[in-house]
Amino acid sequence: MKKLIAGNWKMNGSLAANESLLHALAEGLADEAASEIAICVPAVYLAQVQSLKKTVARLAPLGVGAQDVSAQLEGAYTGEISARMLLDMGCRYVIVGHSERRQYHAETDVLVAEKTRAALGVGITPIVCVGETLMEREAGYTEEVVKRQLAAVVHANGHCISEIVVAYEPVWAIGTGKTPSPEDAQSVHAVLRAQLKAATDQFSRVRILYGGSMNATNASALLAQPDIDGGLIGGASLKSVDFLKIIAAAQV
């Protein structure tokens, strides 16, 4: 299984900044990447990214994703974007249940599970984020929290979950420069792997990414862990040099 390195631009970028970032990435991307690479961009820029991919040949292997999707299929949901619309825009991935959405938009485990189903329904790969807060970690609830979050997705999607990507993102590690030790991250990944194994005999298809302050320096050690199948990268995906270093770290 190839590793997946996915950038999460969050609410960053502009037409000009995106264009220069993508040109810089194109310069550094190898022809035969040993891992899969994707960027999840603000929905308003999907068209720009797709058109750059058509004109800049070296961007061809780059998978494109969105950062959220509606749980509804269509209709009177002002401001929402459906999975079918994302498919129309050539999305291969969509992030669901990112902790920033759980926190600032009150997304529940059930809603995240429904969004996962909406994405799977049109053949887009949902990148389902799970992770504990600092308080939960300190209270010793890490396993319980991530298992509860993943269980909701398993419950609503049955063995279709063999088609998802999971991202373990400890909330306290996101954008803070702090990370768990590779061994601590690995132990949570192993818990998630076991949970997937119990849910589907196709569990080996599911990649479990680590996210939260992954950068050019710590990527190799994290990606070397047996159950870390890639990364979901926020801040460092906005700097071409750093993102390319993380991509290179995934090749070995």
Ligand code: PGA
């Ligand atoms: P970060 O974000 O790499 O900036 O910590 C990761 C994420 O939120 O997906």
